[in-house]
Amino acid sequence: MQTVETELAVVGAGVIGMSVALEMARSGAIVHVVERAPSVAAEASGAGAGILSPRLEVERADPFFELCLDSWRLWIEMNRFLADTTGIDPEHRTRGLLHLAATPDEWALFLRRRARQVEIGIETEVVSPAELDERFPGVTTAVPGAIYYPDEHYLHTDRAMEALYSACRAAGVLFIFDTEVALDAAGARVAGSPPGGARTVRLKAPGLEIAADQIVIAAGAWTGELTGALDVSLPVGPVRGQAAIAAAADACPPCVIYSSDGYVVPRTGGEVYVGATHEQAGFDRNTTDEGIDLIWKNARRLLPALDRIKPSQRWAGLRPCTEDGLPIMGPWPGYTNLLVASGHCRNGILLAPITARIVREWIVNGDPGRDMTAFLPDRFL
Numbered sequence: 001m002q003t004v005e006t007e008l009a010v011v012g013a014g015v016i017g018m019s020v021a022l023e024m025a026r027s028g029a030i031v032h033v034v035e036r037a038p039s040v041a042a043e044a045s046g047a048g049a050g051i052l053s054p055r056l057e058v059e060r061a062d063p064f065f066e067l068c069l070d071s072w073r074l075w076i077e078m079n080r081f082l083a084d085t086t087g088i089d090p091e092h093r094t095r096g097l098l099h100l101a102a103t104p105d106e107w108a109l110f111l112r113r114r115a116r117q118v119e120i121g122i123e124t125e126v127v128s129p130a131e132l133d134e135r136f137p138g139v140t141t142a143v144p145g146a147i148y149y150p151d152e153h154y155l156h157t158d159r160a161m162e163a164l165y166s167a168c169r170a171a172g173v174l175f176i177f178d179t180e181v182a183l184d185a186a187g188a189r190v191a192g193s194p195p196g197g198a199r200t201v202r203l204k205a206p207g208l209e210i211a212a213d214q215i216v217i218a219a220g221a222w223t224g225e226l227t228g229a230l231d232v233s234l235p236v237g238p239v240r241g242q243a244a245i246a247a248a249a250d251a252c253p254p255c256v257i258y259s260s261d262g263y264v265v266p267r268t269g270g271e272v273y274v275g276a277t278h279e280q281a282g283f284d285r286n287t288t289d290e291g292i293d294l295i296w297k298n299a300r301r302l303l304p305a306l307d308r309i310k311p312s313q314r315w316a317g318l319r320p321c322t323e324d325g326l327p328i329m330g331p332w333p334g335y336t337n338l339l340v341a342s343g344h345c346r347n348g349i350l351l352a353p354i355t356a357r358i359v360r361e362w363i364v365n366g367d368p369g370r371d372m373t374a375f376l377p378d379r380f381l
Ligand SMILES: Cc1cc2nc3c(=O)[nH]c(=O)nc-3n(C[C@H](O)[C@H](O)[C@H](O)COP(=O)(O)OP(=O)(O)OC[C@H]3O[C@@H](n4cnc5c(N)ncnc54)[C@H](O)[C@@H]3O)c2cc1C
Pocket: 011, 012, 013, 014, 015, 016, 017, 034, 035, 036, 037, 040, 041, 042, 043, 044, 045, 046, 047, 048, 049, 050, 051, 052, 179, 180, 181, 182, 218, 219, 220, 221, 222, 223, 226, 240, 241, 242, 243, 275, 276, 277, 316, 317, 318, 319, 320, 341, 342, 343, 344, 345, 346, 347, 348, 349, 350, 351
C-alpha cells in the first residue's frame, strides 16, 4: 500500500479541480490532483464551448449573478496570467454575444428581460433585422429581433485547459492519473472529539491511500456518486451536452451567436463550435445522430452559410448539475478537512476562477470573504 501525505488533495482534473489546485499551489501549498482518466479535462471541461457569459439570461442582481460577474472579471486576469506563464494563448476574445429571438413571443420576452437588465446596469443593444445585416454579416435576418451583449466573452476551451494544466505543473502541482478514488470516512473521528463529533476523511484507491490536510471534491457529474460514501450524498448529476465543430472559414460569425435552441462560437483558424443539447441521459456520453442533427439544424438557421458545411468532429460531455441549479461550494459540516467545489452545470468554465479564489480563502483564512449561504453544501445535508 502506497501512502501519499499532502497538504491539499483535489479529486478531479477538470477546470474546477485544476483551477483550485493552481490557486493553492500559487499560495505555496503542496497540492496533489487525483484523476480517474489518463489526462486532464477528460470529461465536461474538455467538451465546453468556452462562452463566458454572466449577463445573458439574468433577471435580477442575485448572488449567482454577482458570482458569475466576478468570475468573468477574474478570467481577464487569468487569461493574461496563463498566456504569460505558459506561452499558450487561451484565445480569450471580447467580442460580445448576439442573442436572436425565434418568434414574436420570445422577442417580447427578451425585451421585458432586457428592461430589467438595463435597470441593474447591464449594457445591451437592441438590434433590428435590418441592422443585423449591416452589423453582423452572415447572420440570419429572418428573426423578429436580437439583443447584443457587448461585454460577453469567449475562449478556446482546449487551449485554456492546456494552459491551465501547464500552469499547474509549473506551479508544482502533482497529478496522479488513472486513479479512481473513494472517500474513506470510517473510524476517522478526530482525537478527543465526542461521538458524532468532527471527523477527517481520507482518499483510497486500490494500493493507494491519500492523507491530506484538506480534500476538495471537484468530481463534476460524479460528485453525487463519490459523496455516497458519506452520510448523505450530494444531489449532483449528469446533464448531457452534445456539440460539434466544423471548418467554416466563410461562415465564421463575428461573435457568439446564441439562441434558445443552441449557439455558434467562432474559433481562430476559421472553425465554428456548434452546441449544445441539454439531455437527461444518465452517464452515457455518446453522441446521437438526432442530437447532432438538432444542433446543426439550429446553427444553419442562425447562419445560413453553414448549409453547405458538415460537422467534422462531434462529442458529448456531462455537465454537473444540481437540483436547484446553483453550484455547491464550501466545507462539508462535520468534517475537518473536506470541501466541495462542484455542480457548476452550464457555467463551470465561467465560474472556475472565482471558485478557486473562494476555496483558497476558505482554506487559507477560514472565511470565503463573501456571503456564500446560497451555495453551501449545507442546503442539501
Ligand atoms: C457541451 C457543453 C458545453 C458547455 N459550454 C460551456 C460554456 O460555454 N461555458 C461554461 O462556463 N461552461 C460550459 N459548460 C459547462 C462546463 O463544461 C462544466 O460546468 C465544467 O466543465 C465542469 O467542470 P468540473 O471540473 O466540475 O467537471 P469535469 O470537467 O467533469 O471534471 C471532473 C473530473 O473528476 C473526475 N472524477 C470523477 N470522479 C472521480 C473519482 N472518484 N476519482 C478520480 N477522479 C474522478 C472525472 O474523471 C473528471 O475528469 C459546457 C458543458 C458541456 C457538456
